[in-house]
Amino acid sequence: MSRQRKIALVGNPNAGKSALFNALTGARQKIANYPGVTVERKSGRFTLPTGEPIEMTDLPGAYGLDATSPDEEVTSKVVRGQFAGEAEPDVLVVVLDASNLEQHLVFAQELLALGKPTVVALNMIDLAERDGLVLDPGVLAEELGVPVIPTVAVRRRGLAELGEAIASAGQREAGPGLTDIGQTERRVAAHAMANAAILSESRQRRLHASLDKVLLNPWAGPLVLFAILFVIFQAVFAWATPFADGLEAGVGFLHDSVTALMPAGLVRDLITEGIIAGVGSVVVFLPQIVILFAFILAMEASGYMARAAFLMDRLMAHVGLSGRSFIPLLSSFACAIPGIMATRSISDPKDRLTTILIAPMMTCSARLPVYAVIIAAFIPNRSVGLGVGLQGLVLFALYVAGVLGAMLVALILRRSVTKGAASGFIMELPKYQLPRLSDLAIGLWQRAWIFLRRAGTIIFTVTVVLWLMLSFPRANPGESQVDASIAGKVANGLAVVVEPIGFNRDMALALIPAMAAREVAVSSLATTYAVDASDEEEEAAELGDQLQSRWTLPMALAFLAWFVFAPQCMSTIAVTRRETNGWKWPAFMLAYLFGLAYLAAGATYWVAVAAGL
Ligand SMILES: Nc1nc2c(ncn2[C@@H]2O[C@H](COP(=O)(O)OP(=O)(O)OP(=O)(O)O)[C@@H](O)[C@H]2O)c(=O)[nH]1
Numbered sequence: 056m057s058r059q060r061k062i063a064l065v066g067n068p069n070a071g072k073s074a075l076f077n078a079l080t081g082a083r084q085k086i087a088n089y090p091g092v093t094v095e096r097k098s099g100r101f102t103l104p105t106g107e108p109i110e111m112t113d114l115p116g117a118y119g120l121d122a123t124s125p126d127e128e129v130t131s132k133v134v135r136g137q138f139a140g141e142a143e144p145d146v147l148v149v150v151l152d153a154s155n156l157e158q159h160l161v162f163a164q165e166l167l168a169l170g171k172p173t174v175v176a177l178n179m180i181d182l183a184e185r186d187g188l189v190l191d192p193g194v195l196a197e198e199l200g201v202p203v204i205p206t207v208a209v210r211r212r213g214l215a216e217l218g219e220a221i222a223s224a225g226q227r228e229a230g231p232g233l234t235d236i237g238q239t240e241r242r243v244a245a246h247a248m249a250n251a252a253i254l255s256e257s258r259q260r261r262l263h264a265s266l267d268k269v270l271l272n273p274w275a276g277p278l279v280l281f282a283i284l285f286v287i288f289q290a291v292f293a294w295a296t297p298f299a300d301g302l303e304a305g306v307g308f309l310h311d312s313v314t315a316l317m318p319a320g321l322v323r324d325l326i327t328e329g330i331i332a333g334v335g336s337v338v339v340f341l342p343q344i345v346i347l348f349a350f351i352l353a354m355e356a357s358g359y360m361a362r363a364a365f366l367m368d369r370l371m372a373h374v375g376l377s378g379r380s381f382i383p384l385l386s387s388f389a390c391a392i393p394g395i396m397a398t399r400s401i402s403d404p405k406d407r408l409t410t411i412l413i414a415p416m417m418t419c420s421a422r423l424p425v426y427a428v429i430i431a432a433f434i435p436n437r438s439v440g441l442g443v444g445l446q447g448l449v450l451f452a453l454y455v456a457g458v459l460g461a462m463l464v465a466l467i468l469r470r471s472v473t474k475g476a477a478s479g480f481i482m483e484l485p486k487y488q489l490p491r492l493s494d495l496a497i498g499l500w501q502r503a504w505i506f507l508r509r510a511g512t513i514i515f516t517v518t519v520v521l522w523l524m525l526s527f528p529r530a531n532p533g534e535s536q537v538d539a540s541i542a543g544k545v546a547n548g549l550a551v552v553v554e555p556i557g558f559n560r561d562m563a564l565a566l567i568p569a570m571a572a573r574e575v576a577v578s579s580l581a582t583t584y585a586v587d588a589s590d591e592e593e594e595a596a597e598l599g600d601q602l603q604s605r606w607t608l609p610m611a612l613a614f615l616a617w618f619v620f621a622p623q624c625m626s627t628i629a630v631t632r633r634e635t636n637g638w639k640w641p642a643f644m645l646a647y648l649f650g651l652a653y654l655a656a657g658a659t660y661w662v663a664v665a666a667g668l
């Protein structure tokens with residue numbers, strides 16, 4: 056038998072390629088309602104209705120085969136069989152957005168000209184129908200000379216027909232090449248073809264245009280965006296409280312049960328002081344993480360996120376970046392790693408480098424537990440009027456501080472290290488959609504699972520190692536266990552460096568393991584105080600109460616300021632090295648972020664002390 060055939064999914068960004076890929080192969084590729092979601096190729100397997108097994112590749116969206124950005128280059132190379140170590144695809148499945156036909160037909164013609172066996176998936180026909188667009192796939196098939204199969208990837212409609220068409224896709228003649236016919240001619244042809252295929256169009260399309268008039272208005276738009284963000288941070292505190300309290304009570308119960316059931320000794324201490332106090336102190340933030348992501352995912356699926364990018368474009372231009380940087384920066388609110396990878400959709404290398412360098416300043420979700428524990432302990436839970444909670448307001452301010460810091464740094468970098476002019480912004484705005492609950496649920500489950508897996512692996516490991524270093528060598532009677540331990544000695548050394556910015560020994564101690572994952576700052580403090588406790592009651596006290604009795608308000612604020620800027624996670628440095636091909640830029644990033652964190656924490660501490668807080 057000949058080798059297994061390969062197919063590639065190609066098309067414009069946001070056509071639904073990844074959704075189709077997921078539906079056919081059962082994969083869980085990220086899909087979201089804005090262009091530039093997929094930046095790498097991804098393969099999976101599925102079986103055609105004929106029983107033939109086939110390998111399918113999902114590709115980043117592109118506007119043409121002469122690539123202008125790193126992600127488009129992947130697409131262009133794979134399609135032409137020039138991607139190292141990968142066989143040329145035997146069949147192309149060109150995915151078109153039916154409600155955006157004219158635009159998507161431009162790239163489709165270029166792909167058809169390659170002369171490969173091709174099938175067109177006329178995707179999102181549900182949206183076209185909703186907008187009152189009646190299409191004739193037959194006309195389109197005739198114009199293009201290949202089978203055209205209407206599909207709705209997210210409802211699995213048309214998949215069987217698509218499979219059949221792929222199975223019987225035949226050889227074709229190559230059309231006029233890239234150089235023979237220009238983009239303009241393809242546009243004219245696309246216009247004609249779309250007009251022939253569209254049987255009728257209603258006025259419903261105007262409804263969304265009027266929504267855009269408000270949301271993209273230069274005055275009303277930013278106000279709405281600001282209001283939405285504000286609500287999110289209020290919700291993170293207000294809605295999570297009952298769930299977080301429940302989890303905290305559970306952790307407390309576990310601690311008391313183990314203490315009562317096990318004989319006193321080192322093993323019990325490891326379980327109560329290390330695992331339960333340490334890891335438990337992080338796990339209680341699961342509700343906050345889930346609420347934050349519920350908003351982010353809903354904004355992504357509805358199409359609002361792309362509008363936000365559009366609004367930010369003007370602001371970004373002032374600091375020398377384009378709106379294209381917005382999506383990578385936004386992804387960095389989940390985690391800087393996918394954020395830095397998403398910069399592959401930025402074509403200008405200096406634009407891209409600047410975006411990579413400032414991405415760690417976006418507040419990643421690993422910082423949320425650190426912020427939340429300190430805010431809950433030191434900022435009173437009261438309203439500042441109009442139902443606005445002070446705690447949510449402080450959290451909002453910390454996120455804003457990160458964004459402003461990033462903009463300021465971008466401004467400086469674009470005038471020095473990565474000098475250059477801002478490039479233009481082209482991004483088609485996706486259609487509005489109501490987020491599907493099942494997609495939302497899957498997305499939330501994935502985020503929750505990532506968080507819990509981190510707690511069970513990296514946070515668990517680092518906490519246990521830290522507990523060991525805190526527990527040995529054993530202290531003499533009357534001596535503090537923490538001071539006597541290896542970790543305590545290291546921390547006392549480091550404390551000299553961070554004393555000028557108001558940090559004590561325990562804060563210094565938390566900074567080192569937090570390099571592995573930021574949440575460990577929380578578990579490290581919890582474990583330190585559990586080891587340091589003089590009796591069981593003190594050991595079981597909640598971390599918030601421990602902090603309140605041991606830190607002053609200026610110290611707490613300085614610690615928060617540190618975490619806004621500090622480059623605390625190794626994986627971010629590693630991904631920066633990979634994406635910039637060397638150690639120069641990660642080293643630069645590390646140095647400037649540490650410097651900034653030190654200055655910010657110091658300034659915060661001394662201003663707070665001077666203000667008598
Ligand atoms: N209503 C409807 N929505 C769809 C359909 N197919 C995809 N979507 C939605 O359209 C959006 C874009 O889908 P993706 O699969 O991420 O698009 P993509 O082509 O992979 O985009 P890039 O990776 O950016 O190139 C997502 O919000 C999907 O849920 C469809 O047939 N009908």
Ligand SMILES: [Mg+2]
Binds near residue numbers: 093
């Ligand atoms: Mg995709």
